[in-house]
Amino acid sequence: MYTQIRDLNIDTVLAKKQFQSIIQNLKSESSHIQVQKAKEWIFPIQGYTPKYIGGKNGEGYIPQGYDFFTGNNHKAHPAHDIFIYDFNQDCIDDKTKKYVNVLSVTEGIVVACTKTWDTTSTLRGGIYVWVYCPSEEALFYYAHLNSVFVDIGGIVQAGESLGTVGRTGLNAYKKRSPTHLHFSMFSVKNNLPVPQNPYQKLCSAKCIP
Numbered sequence: 516m517y518t519q520i521r522d523l524n525i526d527t528v529l530a531k532k533q534f535q536s537i538i539q540n541l542k543s544e545s546s547h548i549q550v551q552k553a554k555e556w557i558f559p560i561q562g563y564t565p566k567y568i569g570g571k572n573g574e575g576y577i578p579q580g581y582d583f584f585t586g587n588n589h590k591a592h593p594a595h596d597i598f599i600y601d602f603n604q605d606c607i608d609d610k611t612k613k614y615v616n617v618l619s620v621t622e623g624i625v626v627a628c629t630k631t632w633d634t635t636s637t638l639r640g641g642i643y644v645w646v647y648c649p650s651e652e653a654l655f656y657y658a659h660l661n662s663v664f665v666d667i668g669g670i671v672q673a674g675e676s677l678g679t680v681g682r683t684g685l686n687a688y689k690k691r692s693p694t695h696l697h698f699s700m701f702s703v704k705n706n707l708p709v710p711q712n713p714y715q716k717l718c719s720a721k722c723i724p
């Protein structure tokens with residue numbers, strides 16, 4: 516369904532109804548699954564800290580004009596971009612000489628992900644992972660990844676590696692874009708996604724070296 520929304524191949528009213536029923540099912544199913552509730556948030560990039568969040572004091576977060584159900588076609592940025600040291604844009608950290616892990620901020624269930632992307636695609640998210648966290652009743656979106664280590668339906672713990680930071684996606688791939696993770700949070704209200712600014716949560720998250 517997310518692919519249909521992303522590509523504008525589904526009627527908005529229908530998409531909302533489908534989304535609500537999927538979330539309803541997720542809520543009832545997840546009560547049977549043993550997902551240990553995390554004590555605290557984990558910062559979503561291993562080896563990095565909140566000072567690498569783009570924009571002064573989280574100003575990169577621009578929710579105005581965003582609608583989850585209008586897919587790829589919007590100008591808002593209900594997200595934070597978190598930048599890594601990658602001067603030559605090969606997705607390998609200039610300091611550690613390794614790929615950089617994207618960590619799940621909370622525990623949850625992988626509800627959507629892609630594993631491939633080609634450079635001619637006009638999709639903006641590139642390679643991405645969506646995680647639903649039952650205890651927060653929220654969805655988390657990690658985009659522009661280089662690789663993905665999880666599968667749809669998989670259970671992840673807070674701090675588990677979802678993949679690595681990359682440059683996939685229409686704009687993220689361009690030379691002018693420094694390598695970063697695009698990270699969003701959506702609270703689920705009336706079983707529909709509502710953008711939330713996770714800046715304070717990110718600032719107080721536990722950083723994994």
Ligand SMILES: [Zn+2]
Binds near residue numbers: 594595596696697698
């Ligand atoms: Zn972004």
